[in-house]
Amino acid sequence: MQDSGVKASNLVWHEGYVQGEDFEARNGHRGAVVWFTGLSGSGKSTIAREVEWKLHEAGKRCYALDGDNIRHGLNKDLGFSPEDRVENIRRIGEVAKLFHETGTIVLTAFISPYRADRDIARNLLPAGSFFEVFVDCPVDECISRDPKGLYKKALDGVIPNFTGVSAPYEAPEAPTLTLPTAELDLGQCVDNVVAMLRNQNII
Ligand code: ADP
Numbered sequence: 001m002q003d004s005g006v007k008a009s010n011l012v013w014h015e016g017y018v019q020g021e022d023f024e025a026r027n028g029h030r031g032a033v034v035w036f037t038g039l040s041g042s043g044k045s046t047i048a049r050e051v052e053w054k055l056h057e058a059g060k061r062c063y064a065l066d067g068d069n070i071r072h073g074l075n076k077d078l079g080f081s082p083e084d085r086v087e088n089i090r091r092i093g094e095v096a097k098l099f100h101e102t103g104t105i106v107l108t109a110f111i112s113p114y115r116a117d118r119d120i121a122r123n124l125l126p127a128g129s130f131f132e133v134f135v136d137c138p139v140d141e142c143i144s145r146d147p148k149g150l151y152k153k154a155l156d157g158v159i160p161n162f163t164g165v166s167a168p169y170e171a172p173e174a175p176t177l178t179l180p181t182a183e184l185d186l187g188q189c190v191d192n193v194v195a196m197l198r199n200q201n202i203i
Contacts, residue, residue, distance in 0.1 A: 027103045063104050
């Protein structure tokens, strides 16, 4: 289907011969998008990478999409203004959708601070294939971790529009899973994500 808001005309949607279920049969599991959301430093990338490794080792087709990496390429024209954040998440949602069509378990690690934007990503995917995971860590703990030194810069006023400091974060209202990373260790978080994928009949 074409989205509304498409600029070009004379577009024809082409269905491939290989369908989603063919990819899933080849992979031996269903595709899914696991959408990690939370403050900077809450643990999204660390958990997504570990889950990717664990699933890969178990023979699953999976891929972690990471915030900073996408901003180096596909989204290098985008900054951190509210409009750019919206476009950032929109494009990531579309990329996640493409991977999902190949039956991949996609693990996205983006702050994605706005509820409405996460809902846009969710609505791109078929029902039952988008799982919101709230990586829930108090901002004070994120500030003390400060793995990239960004909170210090934000608190010093060097970085404007920093989520949790000078820009809002809207916590999920009904996430599939919440990971309180100040209470659970990394291994427990990873196990909970894998268990969620089992409970949801993805793997
Ligand atoms: P984000 O991707 O959310 O910005 P990162 O994964 O880059 O966050 O950084 C999270 C930091 O918190 C890392 O230094 C990691 O080692 C640490 N950490 C402590 N406990 C946990 C946990 N339970 N899960 C994930 N990361 C944790």
